[in-house]
Amino acid sequence: MQLAQDARERALTNPESFWAEQADQIVWHKKPTEILKENSDGTHQWYADGELNSCYLSLDRHIEEGKGDRLALIYDSPVTDTKKTYTYTELRDAVALFAGALKAQGVGKGDGVIIYMPMVPEAGIAMLACARLGAVHSVVFGGFAPHELAVRIDDSRSKVVLTASCGIEFTKVIEYKPLVDAAIEEATHKPEKVILLQRPQAQASMQEGRDLDWHEVQQGVEPAACVPLAATDPLYIMYTSGTTGKPKGVLRENGGHAVALNYALRNVYNMQDGDVWWGISDIGWVVGHSFIIYGPLMGGCTTVFYEGKPVRTPDAGAFWRVIQEYQVNGIFCAPTAFRAIRKEDPEGELFRQYDVSSLKHIFVAGEKLDSPTYHWLHELSNKPVFDHWWQTETGWPVTAPLTGLGETAIQVGSTNKSVPGYDVQVLRPDGSQAEADEMGSIAIKLPLPPGVAQTLWGDHERYLKSYLSTFPGYYHTGDGGYIDAEGFVYIMGRTDDVINVSGHRLSTGEMEEVVATHSAVAECAVIGVSDELKGQLPVGLILLKDGADISHEALEKELVALVREKIGALACFQRALVVKRLPKTRSGKILRAILRKIAEGEEYATPSTIDDVSILPEISDALTEAGITKKG
Ligand code: AMP
Secondary structure: OHHHHHHHHHHHHOHHHHHHHHHOOOOOOEOOOOOEEEOOOOOEEEOOOOEEOHHHHHHHHHHHOOOOOOEEEEEEEOOOOEEEEEEHHHHHHHHHHHHHHHHHOOOOOOOEEEEEOOOOHHHHHHHHHHHHHOOEEEEOOOOOOHHHHHHHHHHHOOOEEEEEOEEEEOOEEEEOHHHHHHHHHHOOOOOOEEEEEOEOOEOOOOOOOOEEEOOHHHOOOOOOOOOOEEOOOEEEEEEEOOOOOOOEEEEEEHHHHHHHHHHHHHHOOOOOOOOEEEEOOOOOOHHHHHHHHHHHHHOOOEEEEEOOOOOOOOOOOHHHHHHHHHOOOEEEEOHHHHHHHHHHOOOOOOHHHOOOOOOOEEEEOOOOOOHHHHHHHHHHHOOOEEEOEOOOOOOOOOEOOOHHHOOOOOOOOOOOOEOOOOEEEEEOOOOOEOOOOOOEEEEEEOOOOOOOOOOEOOOHHHHHHHHHOOOOOEEEEEEEEEEOOOOOEEEEEEOOOEEEEOOEEEEHHHHHHHHOOOOOEEEEEEEEEEEOOOEEEEEEEEEEOOOOOOOHHHHHHHHHHHHHHHOOHHHOOOEEEEOOOOOEEOOOOEOHHHHHHHHHOOOOOOOOOEOOOOHHHHHHHHHHHOOOOOOO
16 A cells, blocks of 8 residues: 555655646646646645646547547436447537537637536536536536525526426426526526436427527537646536535636546546446536536546436336446445435345446445445445445545545545545644544545645635634644544534534524514524434524414424425424424524534533523423334
8 A cells, every 4th residue: 555655755745746747637628737726725736837628638639549439428328228339429519419419509718607407418418518608507406495596506607598398206207397487586596408318208488589409509510629728717607505505616627626636536446448337416516517417438448427316217227237338337326326226225126127237336426424324335345345434525635535545444434545635634623633532533634635625716715714814834634533643534523503404514503584484483593313224314403583473383394395495305304393482502503513413412512602592491392202213
């Protein structure tokens, strides 16, 4: 494991030469001479004078190297009973043509494009077409409600919305067009055009003058060429939850991203040119960007693009079927999917119907990997199971084993050691470094390696405040945990009001804002409590307005519907409990951390700042009675 350790050391002692070497692994239109530059506010620029194109690196490059006939993308959709493959040449042709269509609609470098689409290959084609032109895509997960889409349309000020007539959840057809129409209606910024893919499962109605058909827009247009872009030009915006209602528009630059993904694909995931890789996620999340589309394609792999679920499409053997069918060499998935499979196939009867010998290993991330799930998966599959940790902001792994450099040791419960380029440290509240095994805030010493977001779209001040101000000289991850004496990192969870439901990052603050709009609600707190299947679930604690005339059951129902309508079903907001009082500090702040501990049935120290300590047993009784705090 000397190679891995050497790489870690080299990247930290001389980041410029380390990342100059890595930059040589990709193809540049203009090779950078400036590798790392520090800005006056503490942020950094990587490869500032380099020029490249992320779509060229994903597609054209391989064709020029004679690999045009290799499979680039395999679409497998159990929900529509469809399978389709694209070679690199076929995918490049589809992307170039769609880019030509976007160009004909006036989309060019720097223009914003919202992609609100299900897992159909056209969604990936759309992302790559934007990258080809230098347009900035912003993919919004199909599970988000119109309001969330409207917020993203307004913030990104996108020129065009790309969508499809429907998505499919198990067997349920969810029409997207009414959601898009409602979002545009709500948004203050009005996109000029909506380009819609009609799927056979639903026919969307079109608005004259604004809406265009996906296939018609491509008729008679010239395929577009790759536009050379500055390394620091934006590739995409990916919105993620912060601690307030307004999502953060994480901005990804072209240059550092390409170098980092290439590095991670080879060194972390050990995927070689020609391997088959399956990022089991959705293009609506960062994993979908880095490891369904850009990473595997830049690395010359075949990427599996799956429109289905771990279970019930048609059964809990679905993952193993796909691995066998396409001879998949590596997968990456959130633990929640394996918890769902385990629940339905605990003894692995379905697993044993398939041959998964092509698989080198299983990577998981996105939320805590609980040890029962780890042991079950490891014993069942007889494959190494690697937990690793990263965030939307970083865009690629922060801690992970370097399997490409032969590193395979793990510690159950740990997300492994820092990846070269990341100086991960645990800090105490005063900013001093914690000892080995001492819990604290996980922070990354600056400079951040290439690929990590250096700003938020249109709000650089918020970037500085959210990430760089808590511990000067460090990036604040928002996660708490510790590092052991050997350098293994243990992530214990968020230190802020962000929760993780089925691997989806959600803001409790945002849910509180929605709940508070109900006419009967005087005040509320939304907290995350552990859930066996989904990791965490949100629970609302509600103070009623005086004289509110509504039963608690009816209120809960209405609040559940409200959060579903405003944020989406993915929030899994199912419980809202009326309480008499909420614990507060003397200055009036709700003590959410205490509420979380009570709900989890954990020991807690009564904070000295509490206004009225008698509230705590009252809350505890209410949570136990409602079955939220588990007894015993
Ligand atoms: P996202 O930006 O949606 O990818 O969410 C990132 C957050 O998910 C991190 O800040 C962590 O809180 C959590 N997370 C990601 N990977 C892991 C992991 N392997 N173990 C524990 N938590 C994780």
